[in-house]
Amino acid sequence: MPKLVDHEERRARIADAAWRLIAERGIEAATMRAIAEAIGMANGALKHYFPDKNSIIRVAFTHVFDSTNLRVRERLRGRSGMAALRVFCEEIMPVADLTDLEARVVLPFWQRALADPDLKRLYTDSMALWRGQIIDFLRQGREEGTVRTSTPDDVVAEQLLAMLNGLQSLALLDAASGTADVQRRTVEAFLGSLK
């Protein structure tokens, strides 16, 4: 089925162009025309993939979220509990070039989601997935004896989720919190407090 393969491949190329444009040049610069140019495709053919402006940020956010989760899965091999939680945080915090770029998609996504129920639902579903993962890691940590806090797992998960979300804006916009060192120290101390 070569047609199906082409279609999937095209979709992947479009998503890659969309998130990179938003990350590197801002949401305003990520027009249909700019995406079409970036991948050498006719402007009109893109309309099938992007019926409206918010569909661009939707595709970009989905790409970023899936990439993050894929990297976490790849790095998890053999790790569980506290070690897994550490990998998870490391791939989300804007501490490297890639995660910094990814956060530059997250901030405009949030702003657009405020007035778009579909984007809001996508965010809710994404956070539910992360919440579940964090709780799994915490449970493994309790079994291993690396998590012993009296705070219930669902509350710890909410705290960590809030912290990781907050670091997206702090790291990109606040020079003082922006360094990788400060971010790592912030999260590492939190994970340490769970012992």
Next chain:
Amino acid sequence: MPKLVDHEERRARIADAAWRLIAERGIEAATMRAIAEAIGMANGALKHYFPDKNSIIRVAFTHVFDSTNLRVRERLRGRSGMAALRVFCEEIMPVADLTDLEARVVLPFWQRALADPDLKRLYTDSMALWRGQIIDFLRQGREEGTVRTSTPDDVVAEQLLAMLNGLQSLALLDAASGTADVQRRTVEAFLGSLK
């Protein structure tokens, strides 16, 4: 000096109209024309206050940030340490109609600040002020014996700052974390862990 008074009062009315429009109808709806209409002022006269689009979000964010700090100060009377920290968090978390509206200004402000060094500096300065306040409260808490964690104050401040920033997006966009109860439980457990 009636002219000076008028000028200050006009500035306050403009700021009030700007933040409410952004909060209630979104950043796109907060045009010069809409602000002018809201306060019954000529469109042209507004240009003095808003030389460009980002100056609108600047004025709105400053208004929200100042209002939050004023409420904290007003509620602080007699409180210090852990009790003060609790008041501080309560006035920032989107747990009430007012703080929910305020967060609706914060999200577009972040997005705009990504590409605007002046807005970025305003955010950095704002977070530096909060960071200092949190550290003051923590020191008072240590003196009172309500803060005994082995985590250094500057690290705790960074954790709380990240959490409070993250709750802005989680509360507005994620149905599961959005309730006031979940937010309070999340922050309360964190404050409890400092004992």
